[in-house]
Amino acid sequence: xxxxxxxxxxxxxxxxxxxxxxxxxxxxxxxxxxxxxxxxxxxxxxxxxxxxxxxxxxxxxxxxxxxxxxxxxxxxxxxxxxxxxxxxxxxxxxxxxxxxxxxxxxxxxxxxxxxxxxxxxxxxxxxxxxxxxxxxxxxxxxxxxxxxxxxxxxxxxxxxxxxxxxxxxxxxxxxxxxxxxxxxxxxxxxxxxxxxxxxxxxxxxxxxxxxxxxxxxxxxxxxxxxxxxxxxxxxxxxxxxxxxxxxxxxxxxxxxxxxxxxxxxxxxxxxxxxxxxxxxxxxxxxxxx
Amino acid sequence: xxxxxxxxxxxxxxxxxxxxxxxxxxxxxxxxxxxxxxxxxxxxxxxxxxxxxxxxxxxxxxxxxxxxxxxxxxxxxxxxxxxxxxxxxxxxxxxxxxxxxxxxxxxxxxxxxxxxxxxxxxxxxxxxxxxxxxxxxxxxxxxxxxxxxxxxxxxxxxxxxxxxxxxxxxxxxxxxxxxxxxxxxxxxxxxxxxxxxxxxxxxxxxxxxxxxxxxxxxxxxxxxxxxxxxxxxxxxxxxxxxxxxxxxxxxxxxxxxxxxxxxxxxxxxxxxxxxx
Numbered sequence: 001x002x003x004x005x006x007x008x009x010x011x012x013x014x015x016x017x018x019x020x021x022x023x024x025x026x027x028x029x030x031x032x033x034x035x036x037x038x039x040x041x042x043x044x045x046x047x048x049x050x051x052x053x054x055x056x057x058x059x060x061x062x063x064x065x066x067x068x069x070x071x072x073x074x075x076x077x078x079x080x081x082x083x084x085x086x087x088x089x090x091x092x093x094x095x096x097x098x099x100x101x102x103x104x105x106x107x108x109x110x111x112x113x114x115x116x117x118x119x120x121x122x123x124x125x126x127x128x129x130x131x132x133x134x135x136x137x138x139x140x141x142x143x144x145x146x147x148x149x150x151x152x153x154x155x156x157x158x159x160x161x162x163x164x165x166x167x168x169x170x171x172x173x174x175x176x177x178x179x180x181x182x183x184x185x186x187x188x189x190x191x192x193x194x195x196x197x198x199x200x201x202x203x204x205x206x207x208x209x210x211x212x213x214x215x216x217x218x219x220x221x222x223x224x225x226x227x228x229x230x231x232x233x234x235x236x237x238x239x240x241x242x243x244x245x246x247x248x249x250x251x252x253x254x255x256x257x258x259x260x261x262x263x264x265x266x267x268x269x270x271x272x273x274x275x276x277x278x279x280x281x282x283x284x285x286x287x288x289x
Numbered sequence: 290x291x292x293x294x295x296x297x298x299x300x301x302x303x304x305x306x307x308x309x310x311x312x313x314x315x316x317x318x319x320x321x322x323x324x325x326x327x328x329x330x331x332x333x334x335x336x337x338x339x340x341x342x343x344x345x346x347x348x349x350x351x352x353x354x355x356x357x358x359x360x361x362x363x364x365x366x367x368x369x370x371x372x373x374x375x376x377x378x379x380x381x382x383x384x385x386x387x388x389x390x391x392x393x394x395x396x397x398x399x400x401x402x403x404x405x406x407x408x409x410x411x412x413x414x415x416x417x418x419x420x421x422x423x424x425x426x427x428x429x430x431x432x433x434x435x436x437x438x439x440x441x442x443x444x445x446x447x448x449x450x451x452x453x454x455x456x457x458x459x460x461x462x463x464x465x466x467x468x469x470x471x472x473x474x475x476x477x478x479x480x481x482x483x484x485x486x487x488x489x490x491x492x493x494x495x496x497x498x499x500x501x502x503x504x505x506x507x508x509x510x511x512x513x514x515x516x517x518x519x520x521x522x523x524x525x526x527x528x529x530x531x532x533x534x535x536x537x538x539x540x541x542x543x544x545x546x547x548x549x550x551x552x553x554x555x556x557x558x559x560x561x562x563x564x565x
Contacts, residue, residue, distance in 0.1 A: 009469070010390035017381035017440055018396070021403055024418065025411070025437050032414035088308060094301050102305060104549065106312050111548040113498035115516045116537040120319045123530050131318060131335045165315070219405070226407030229500050233520065247409035254413050255505060267410045278405045282398050 032264045040261035053265040062241055063249065063266070070245040070270075072156065073231075074224045077163045081224075082217055084164070085171025089209075092172070093179045103173075110169035118233040121162045125149055125234075149235055152242030159231050159243050163224060171216055178212035179205070215284050222277050225270070246270050323347070323535040330530050346535035356536060358511060359518030366431050366514060367496035374439035375489050382447030383477065387459070397448065404441035408501050411437065416505045430506045431514070435499065439492040446491070450484030451477065487551040494544045515540050 011018075036053055038046035057063045092103055109117065124132050125148035133145040148158045182204065190200050228247040231237060237244035237252065244252075246266055254263025322330060326343040329336060350356045384390070385397050415437065419430040454477060462472045478485070500516040507513055513521070519540060522533045 005390055006384075006388040007390045010384040010388040010393075013380040013384040013388075014396065016377035017400075017444060020377070020436060020440060021399070024415070024434060025403055025406070028414035028418040029411065032417065035417070084308075087304060091301055091305050091308065096301060096305065102309065106308060107548075108316060108545065109312050111494075111544055112316070112537075112541040113500075113516060113544065115498070115500050115519055116319070116541050117315070119519065119533055119537055120315045123322065123528070123534065124315060124318060126528070126530075129331055129333065129335055129530075134335050165311070169312075222405055222407060226409035228409050250409065250413070251501075251505075260413060260417070264413050267413065270410065274407070274410070278402055281405060282401045285401060286394065286398065 033268060035261050036265040036268050038261045040259075040264075042255075042258040042260060046261065049261075053262045054269070056262065057265055057269065062244065065241055066237075066244045066246050066249040066266075069156070069241075069243060070225065070247075073160060073163070073227070073243075073245055074221060077160050077167065077224050078217060078221050080160075080164045081167040081171045081220055082213065084168045085175055085216075086209075086213070088168060088172030089175035089179055090205075092176050103176075107169045107173060109166050114166065114229045115233065117166050118162060118230055121158075121165070122149070122234055125158055150239060152239050155235050155239060155243050159234050162230050162234065163227060166230075167220055167224070171213075171220060174216035175209050175213050178209035182208045211284075215281065218277050218280050222274065222281070225274065225277075319534045319537050322530055323538050325531065327531055346531035347539075349532050350535050350539065355510065355513075356515075356518050359513050359515045360539070362428050362512060363497055363515040366428050366435065367493045369432055370435040370439055370496050371489050371492035374436050374443045374492050375485060378440055378443035378488075379447055379478070379481070379485060382444045382451055383473065385444070386448045386451035387456070387477075400441050400444050400448075403437070404445050408438070412501055412505050415502065419506055425506055426509045426512065427507065428512045428514070431499075431503060434502055434506070435496050438495050438499065442495065443488045443492050446488045447481070447484060450481050450488075454480050490547045490551050494547055497540075497544060 035046055037048060037050055039049045039052070040046035088106060092099060092106070096102065124130055127133065127145055127147055127150070130145075130148075132148065133142070136142045137145065146154060149155050186204050187200055190204055195203070226247055227245070228251065231243050231245055232248050232251065235243045237248040246269075250263045250266040253266065254260050321337070321339060323346050324339045324342050324344075325336070326339075326341065326345060329340055329343075381400075385393060385400070415434045416425070419425045419434060422433070424430045424433065458476060458480070459472055462476050463469070467476070498516065499514075500520070503514045503517050504520075507517060515536075519533065519536050522529055522536060
């Protein structure tokens with residue numbers, strides 16, 4: 001019974017999922033790939049134009065700006081999410097009172113709908129009645145109210161902050177799961193050998209959570225790389241493209257300028273790094289089985 | 290760890306307090322704002338506690354027909370999609386986790402790929418599919434494409450649940466003369482019930498919170514979902530912060546309640562079984 005292959009039954013059971021995914025994900029994606037080589041505009045038939053879309057994008061300074069912004073946004077956000085996630089995990093791994101309650105509370109930012117967190121932060125950043133300016137003025141950290149979303153350099157920091165605020169809990173809980181697999185004996189042995197707190201962290205804690213942290217980090221990178229809602233709702237990619245990333249540029253070109261072909265080309269250009277990251281996750285997750 | 294010195298305790302609890310403040314203040318601010326009167330909201334110096342509790346924002350939302358329709362649409366779409374996704378995903382997940390067949394690793398890899406494929410890449414192909422079929426601009430369009438989010442996710446989560454059910458139970462049942470269908474119905478699915486429930490809940494919250502697909506597909510007022518309804522409370526540069534924060538609270542309550550029931554399953558599912 002164990003050695004026999006259940007080909008027929010297996011494919012019968014999987015058929016709804018496989019047919020759906022082929023029809024609604026794979027085929028449309030293939031069609032879109034073709035359209036990226038055309039001048040497809042909403043409501044007009046497509047004409048094959050070869051690599052025109054791609055060449056135009058390569059010559060477009062806004063495209064390159066969006067590439068750079070995407071790298072900055074993703075790199076900085078993932079870095080801080082990992083660092084603060086690690087701190088959150090270390091704190092929650094200590095023997096503290098009401099640990100489960102605190103764990104649930106710290107996880108809340110990740111559970112609420114993205115759009116809700118965006119509006120809340122938009123209100124906090126607001127230049128009329130916004131509480132962030134008020135608090136910072138009271139603490140004398142700033143001399144005058146700041147336009148958190150209006151000044152180009154500040155706007156990038158502001159959108160990153162929202163993404164980090166939302167994303168810390170995921171990293172924190174993932175790393176915590178890794179921390180809980182470390183046995184107390186290892187720390188005690190290290191302490192007997194005279195290893196200080198920093199040494200213990202560096203030689204026991206970090207290596208033990210490395211794998212989990214990298215896996216969660218790569219998944220976070222995939223999501224951050226493609227974050228649309230936070231930036232679109234807070235700044236629409238502005239001011240003057242200061243927060244324009246590839247996902248918002250693709251939406252703008254596709255749905256505001258109606259050039260679907262070119263918008264798809266942007267999405268296609270993000271695929272190679274994306275495939276590398278996804279490959280990494282699939283390899284790691286499947287090899288653990 | 291023995292050295293629970295006072296110094297360490299202070300560091301741990303200070304860090305914890307700071308993190309709680311950062312995590313919860315925005316949520317508190319949303320709640321606080323939703324109970325203020327319009328006059329108090331637009332005051333130059335924000336108040337950290339409403340001077341007089343006002344239900345105006347909520348009353349306005351509940352009286353406005355549009356927002357109730359948004360909630361109903363979101364409920365209908367999220368429930369339909371999650372139920373459908375769980376129904377087909379559990380069959381596929383059973384096959385992938387328990388049966389031996391040709392192409393198994395390729396298919397589980399494909400499912401994981403589909404799960405990780407970002408919406409920012411797929412939204413234009415899906416928009417074009419839905420408009421080619423002629424159901425764009427309606428909740429049926431969303432019902433067709435939301436399973437691209439929920440099916441790969443649910444299948445992947447359920448594979449790990451089914452794997453945690455020992456093969457011996459199944460074999461014992463089959464030796465006792467149970468057919469495979471009967472084993473599935475009376476042993477496997479009941480044992481996986483908590484997992485099925487958790488997966489259903491997460492699938493529901495994924496649909497409930499979705500914005501990008503809804504934005505590109507639905508433009509008809511009567512078919513808009515709650516996320517679109519919220520974003521449309523902003524007209525130009527005018528932000529009605531009271532109703533917007535009240536609406537945000539209403540949109541968050543179902544997902545927070547569902548999360549409280551299933552928090553222990555959440556992370557192992559989201560990290561695609563890599564973290565347990």
